[in-house]
Amino acid sequence: MSKRIDVNNLNVFYGSFLAVEDVSLSIEAKSVTAFIGPSGCGKSTFLRTLNRMHEVIPGARVEGEVLMDGLNLYDPQIDPVAVRRHVGMVFQRPNPFPTMSIAENVLAGVKLNNKRISKGDAEELVESSLRGANLWEEVKDRLDKPGSSLSGGQQQRLCIARAIAIKPDVLLMDEPCSALDPISTLAIEDLIQELKSEYTIVIVTHNMQQAARVSEKTAFFNIAGTGKPGKLIEMDDTTTIFSAPAEKATEDYISGRFG
Amino acid sequence: MTVTEKSGAEKVELTAHRRSVANGVFTGASAAAASLILVVLAAVAAFLLTEAWPALTMDAAELGDRISWIKPEDGQSLIQVTGYLVFGTVLIATMALLIATPLSIGIALFISHYAPRRLASGLGYIIDLLAAIPSVVYGLWGSIVLIPVLQPFYDFLGTYLGWFPLFATDPTTGTVSATGRVALSASLVLAIMVIPIISSVSREVFLQTPKLHEEAALAMGATRWEMIRMAVFPFGRSGVIGATMLGLGRALGETMAVYMILSVGLSYSWNVLLSGKHNTIASYIAGQFPEANAIGVSALIAMGLALFIITLLVNMAARWIVSRRSEFSGAN
Numbered sequence: 001m002s003k004r005i006d007v008n009n010l011n012v013f014y015g016s017f018l019a020v021e022d023v024s025l026s027i028e029a030k031s032v033t034a035f036i037g038p039s040g041c042g043k044s045t046f047l048r049t050l051n052r053m054h055e056v057i058p059g060a061r062v063e064g065e066v067l068m069d070g071l072n073l074y075d076p077q078i079d080p081v082a083v084r085r086h087v088g089m090v091f092q093r094p095n096p097f098p099t100m101s102i103a104e105n106v107l108a109g110v111k112l113n114n115k116r117i118s119k120g121d122a123e124e125l126v127e128s129s130l131r132g133a134n135l136w137e138e139v140k141d142r143l144d145k146p147g148s149s150l151s152g153g154q155q156q157r158l159c160i161a162r163a164i165a166i167k168p169d170v171l172l173m174d175e176p177c178s179a180l181d182p183i184s185t186l187a188i189e190d191l192i193q194e195l196k197s198e199y200t201i202v203i204v205t206h207n208m209q210q211a212a213r214v215s216e217k218t219a220f221f222n223i224a225g226t227g228k229p230g231k232l233i234e235m236d237d238t239t240t241i242f243s244a245p246a247e248k249a250t251e252d253y254i255s256g257r258f259g
Numbered sequence: 260m261t262v263t264e265k266s267g268a269e270k271v272e273l274t275a276h277r278r279s280v281a282n283g284v285f286t287g288a289s290a291a292a293a294s295l296i297l298v299v300l301a302a303v304a305a306f307l308l309t310e311a312w313p314a315l316t317m318d319a320a321e322l323g324d325r326i327s328w329i330k331p332e333d334g335q336s337l338i339q340v341t342g343y344l345v346f347g348t349v350l351i352a353t354m355a356l357l358i359a360t361p362l363s364i365g366i367a368l369f370i371s372h373y374a375p376r377r378l379a380s381g382l383g384y385i386i387d388l389l390a391a392i393p394s395v396v397y398g399l400w401g402s403i404v405l406i407p408v409l410q411p412f413y414d415f416l417g418t419y420l421g422w423f424p425l426f427a428t429d430p431t432t433g434t435v436s437a438t439g440r441v442a443l444s445a446s447l448v449l450a451i452m453v454i455p456i457i458s459s460v461s462r463e464v465f466l467q468t469p470k471l472h473e474e475a476a477l478a479m480g481a482t483r484w485e486m487i488r489m490a491v492f493p494f495g496r497s498g499v500i501g502a503t504m505l506g507l508g509r510a511l512g513e514t515m516a517v518y519m520i521l522s523v524g525l526s527y528s529w530n531v532l533l534s535g536k537h538n539t540i541a542s543y544i545a546g547q548f549p550e551a552n553a554i555g556v557s558a559l560i561a562m563g564l565a566l567f568i569i570t571l572l573v574n575m576a577a578r579w580i581v582s583r584r585s586e587f588s589g590a591n
Contacts, residue, residue, distance in 0.1 A: 108476075
């Protein structure tokens with residue numbers, strides 16, 4: 001459970017277009033790392049290389065290494081499907097499966113990994129995952145209702161429950177609160193604080209206050225202009241990034257001068 | 260007409276004007292188009308009922324005297340003949356769907372989720388072309404090209420799988436039909452005819468699966484096939500059922516291809532490899548209509564009414580299946 005990630009000289013391509021250039025960084029186990037930066041700077045693209053979701057898009061590929069506790073995820077022998085079972089992901093917009101009930105949604109990933117799960121174990125896992133996502137009290141009486149009957153914030157927490165039900169080593173969150181209201185956002189942020197005791201969490205956010213509130217480390221990505229690749233400008237302790245960044249571009253961004 | 264004077268020169272008109280006329284015309288036109296469907300449906304139903312009425316109400320013996328192909332004394336009253344035909348129609352159409360649906364879903368999935376993009380568009384285009392072939396050409400092709408190819412295969416089925424009721428051989432000769440003009444041939448040709456319908460509708464539905472749901476499945480470690488089962492099939496379910504029903508509609512009503520392929524007969528036989536056992540309503544009507552007298556036409560229209568009712572029931576059943584889990588459809 002909960003592994004560290006080291007990225008070495010990673011270049012990300014869409015076909016022949018270089019989208020993210022030469023990123024090297026380390027993500028500590030059992031911590032929250034935030035990626036910030038203006039739109040189109042490649043932070044989401046980079047996040048998706050950490051569980052090989054990037055290559056779902058035709059023509060997308062990477063060069064370089066992503067090491068999870070020393071194991072290169074891009075080694076030819078590694079199966080991307082297996083990677084995704086160890087690195088969970090929560091998306092920008094809540095995406096519970098509309099044809100499944102709340103309980104079925106939580107179990108969706110588990111059923112892929114382990115077809116046979118006893119009814120008792122399944123019920124226990126549904127409860128522990130929903131409790132882990134701070135959703136249990138709200139839905140315990142309607143577990144058989146469709147996931148799409150919940151509010152946006154609840155749906156997003158259901159997606160987190162679904163992701164943690166398969167007990168990943170790392171949890172990636174791609175702007176998990178961008179479609180949510182402030183109250184739901186607060187609930188998710190509280191949840192992230194609880195989850196970091198067990199999981200390595202990487203969160204992409206547009207909201208700098210959010211990065212400041214939830215993360216220990218912050219990485220700032222930027223882009224020189226349209227059509228140019230995104231780059232990692234700097235990465236440091238969140239308090240340092242927000243008080244005394246080393247780079248001028250970071251300071252301009254966090255002080256609201258652009259972006 | 261309210262006209263506000265604005266600093267003398269410019270006039271701002273606040274009254275309903277030309278745009279709202281266009282709006283009204285469009286509302287009227289779309290409402291008229293929608294009600295036209297109801298009118299046509301009602302007109303067809305009324306036509307079938309009134310025209311079939313004389314044959315439906317006539318005494319069975321008298322009907323037998325006046326129509327050469329109705330023989331109540333041989334157990335072939337109007338009701339009994341229609342019964343055989345309904346059985347044949349449903350049997351042949353069902354077999355066609357059983358063959359066509361899995362193939363069509365496979366084709367649709369290949370085009371929407373497996374094939375490289377360039378191959379996919381070309382293949383989709385070719386499949387759509389299949390729908391453009393006239394049914395009489397299918398009938399010619401089926402009887403001249405396909406049947407000679409299939410006949411040895413039928414022999415094989417009859418010899419080795421004859422214990423299975425559908426493939427049973429003739430008890431007197433111990434073989435299947437030597438001509439191959441059997442119900443299974445008709446079903447196969449019908450299957451080829453409905454594949455473009457089912458696969459093109461299914462393909463469109465599969466392509467509309469939200470990327471969000473596909474990525475949700477992939478991100479938790481689903482293989483492509485698992486992703487399809489988790490995200491694509493549940494999303495496309497009602498669309499595929501609708502597509503199948505469209506295909507069934509065509510298979511039930513198809514006349515020419517069946518008429519040209521099938522060696523006809525009247526029975527409740529499950530032996531789809533024997534000739535002279537089955538016929539469909541549409542093919543029977545086409546066969547008898549040219550030489551039918553007035554009451555004969557009325558009897559044929561009564562059979563048409565039966566076909567109309569079958570398709571109506573099929574469509575209602577499909578609606579019911581689709582609506583049963585609408586809460587989970589994702590439409591909300």
